Amino acid sequence: MPRKSKPQQQAGDTYAKLRVLHPDAHCELDHKTAFELLVATVLSAQTTDVLVNKTTPKLFARWPDARSLAAASVEDVSAVLRERLGMYNQKAKNIVGLAKKLVAEHGGEVPQTLDELIELPGVGRKTANVVLGVIWDKPEGVVVDTHVQRLAQRLGWTKESKPEGIEKALCGLFPREDWAMLSHTLIFHGRRVCFARKPACAACGINEACPCAFKAENVGRKPPRKRLPIVP
Ligand code: SF4
Structure with missing residues (x-):
């Protein structure tokens, strides 16, 4: 070594x-299967795990697997998502689309490679690595x-x-x-x-090892949004 x-x-x-x-420490998106984690992770874009966890019980009670979700209408799925999540139309389109692709190309199962996962609608490298890491402990990053x-x-x-x-x-x-x-x-x-x-x-239990201890407020934060000038 x-x-x-x-x-x-x-x-x-x-x-x-x-x-x-x-x-x-563990993944805080509630899930029982690889399919549920994949869908929950897609839904977690631009929102909190807490809101996703409040949404998925209803979603998975109605559409528990790829085959049932693939047969759902985007409008019905969107109506469930919109109770708590933003971007609900796009997210509904993505998860129904990914379910269809799972059924058509992977026998309804979640594939176990990064290359196959990132081919699914709404799934990028980050989402793929969540699933690869949490379910199979073999992330690619x-x-x-x-x-x-x-x-x-x-x-x-x-x-x-x-x-x-x-x-x-x-x-x-x-x-x-x-x-x-x-x-x-x-x-x-x-x-x-x-x-x-x-x-x-x-x-903080690691403040002695942290170079930013007691002066971190402005480190690693997103820059404030610039306000556009108001044109009279
Ligand atoms: S910035 Fe402060 S809270 Fe964050 S890791 Fe360093 S010592 Fe801990």
């Missing part, structure tokens, strides 16, 4: 502490959401600001077997301690 570089060693030490702080993005920057693991660059940096710092759990752990820490606006540095 190749020797770890100093940055790999330091990042690994901090990650080990985070694992101790969040031993129960690190899932970089807003929390992972912020934490990776605050912990000094990358200077990149775009998800692709951050993913590449994290894949270089951590061994493949850590990739899936790394995301869950960072997301847990981001949701419970290292908040975007007011990180709880005083209560």
